[in-house]
Amino acid sequence: MNIGISKHVICSVVLAFPGLVEAADKPNIVVFLTDDQGYGDLGCYGSDSLETPNIDRLCRQGMMFTDFYVHQRCSPTRLAFMTGSHAHRAGCTKVIYNRDRIGIHSDEVTTPELLKTAGYTTGIVGKWHLGEWDAFNPTRHGFDFFHGFMIDLDQGTGIYRNLERIESIKRKTDGQHSPKLLDAAVGFIKQNKEHPFFLYCASPLPHTPWIPNERFRGTSRRGTYGDVIREIDWQVGELMKVLDEQGIAENTLFIFASDNGPVLGIDGGDAGPLRDGKWTDFEGGIRVPCIMRWPGTIAPGSTNRQITGIIDLLPTFCAIAGVAAPGDRVIDGRNILPYLRGEQVEKPIHESFIVPGSVIRHGKWKLLVRELKPGGKSGREGKRPSAPAGSLFNLQDDPGETRDVSADHPEIVADLRRRMDAAVRELEANSRPIGRLPGAPVPETKNNVKKRIKH
Ligand SMILES: [Ca+2]
Structure with a gap:
């Protein structure tokens, strides 16, 4: 680590921060992050063949971001979300596979760690993709609860509940598992509805292979890919419904976004008006749909056309929760709460990406x-x-x-x-290393090598 202060010191500073308000007053935060969904893969972003009525409703009730940036592939975007920093700064721009001995560094101060200091209960359901090993497990990096998988459903070593592997995966089974992930997310919301919580729903969909759950097969006008998009939309709708049923929708910031651009091809994803897709730094690879709903704060049906990105979520959540973002290191993200509130800002919060x-x-x-x-x-x-x-x-x-x-x-x-x-x-002067585990044993990697090409 090339910085001198540990995250434990930072957390102490955060706890002493005078601006803290009572935890009960703070909004819940739900982030639903899809996997390889393109800029054109939503009705509200202009698709005329994919049906997304629930996400379109979320969009009507909240703010649509037209210029929301991520990295061009899975792990870097998730690292940027967790650290508020570009993946280049946080040490890893590659996809992390389960044979790699790398993962998020223990000295990173993560989004859930910061929210925990503000009294939040934190949970992640679904795809982590920041290291297979025990030391990189989400529960080692700020999450109180983890139900999901380390890499991809077709590459990982099983389904985990916190540190325990509770189920093996022997074949490609996205559609079989995604309803179970939804159940875990709904359970987390119901269990924690009385206090502020942060729920990160990292969906395995619509990543290849496209395997929708049975109930969605043949239900769309866009083949299997369209069926998977319908399943995503249904899941978002179910989460919106449980927030309504529990009476907490009004006090919840609900964010929908994708981690990178679409996998293009026959019957594949769509970047809409943008060029190309996943694996490139053309706009189609790095600019994704993003919607934020927060009743009473975000104006319904609003649109933000400024440069924003997944790096902004950490500092924005800190501002919402009343904690200071880490001050001992460079954080690329900025607090975009003024945009959410519809405030007039003198100049763009980000002039560049x-x-x-x-x-x-x-x-x-x-x-x-x-x-x-x-x-x-x-x-x-x-x-x-x-x-x-x-x-x-x-x-x-x-x-x-x-x-x-x-x-x-x-x-x-x-x-x-x-x-x-x-x-x-x-x-180069202010970058940080990715976590490494020299000498660690190699985890289960059956059938992984051939499937790497899918990334
Ligand atoms: Ca992805």
Whole structure:
């Protein structure tokens, strides 16, 4: 660890923070994060073939974010959520597999750890993907309750309840398990309704293989993928219903988002107007749907078009809970509560979104500092073009990144290059390591190697 203060010291500071309010006054927080759902994979984001009535209702009751950024694949986005920092800063930009001896570092101060200092009960249901090993288990990193799996349902070593593996998984069974995960989430809400809670529902859907539960097979107009999207929508609707039934919907911030762009191909996901999908830093890979509902604070039917991202959830939750975000390290996220409240802000909370060494968006401009190749590994995506290093796009006029205008705006290119260079230098000076377990035994890895290609 290249910082000098342990998280235990930070937590002590947080506990002494004078702005704490009584826990009972604080809102519950539910985050429903889907896996590989594209920008165009929701009715409220413009799909004319996928049916998402419950999520569309959530959108009408809350705020739709048009420019919400994540990383291009699973583990980095989840690391960014837990640390409030870009995955590059928190030490890992790759997908973590269950043969790897890495995972979230014990010195990271995580979103649930911070909320716990404010009196929250914390739970995660579903996909963790920040390390298979016991030391990386969510209950070691701030969660009071864990029901789910470490990597993916088709790659993991089983279903866990806290530190205990309670069920083996021998085949691809998303549709069989996802209702059980929903049951665990509903149980957590009912059990903790009297006090503020943070529930992170990390859905295994619509990640490949697309295996909807039986009740959803053949129910959509978009084949198996559409059936899976319907199942997601049903789950969100069930969570909305239980919040209503328990009388706590009004005091709950409910967030729906995806962890990265869609897997493209025949009958696959859809990035809507954005270019490409998962595994790329084109907008289709890193910009995802995000909806936030919080009755009484967020105006129904509102839209936010500023640069925001999953890194902002940690500092925003800290502001909501009345605790200080870690001050001994660089946190890339910002408190976007002013956006949620509909306040007028003098200038955007984020002027840029940067993937170090790859792309920088500043305002409406996006510069590629290296060549971007199309995403995907399955070969089903068809032939799509690359974009050369130095390409400049005007996202306001050209959200699909189709027209390189770098020749018309050399001054913009130079300015964005300078900003990228400065960001990379700062990152190199203030990055943190991923957790490592040298000498740890290799966990069960049956049938994993061939399936890695699905990531
Ligand atoms: Ca994913």
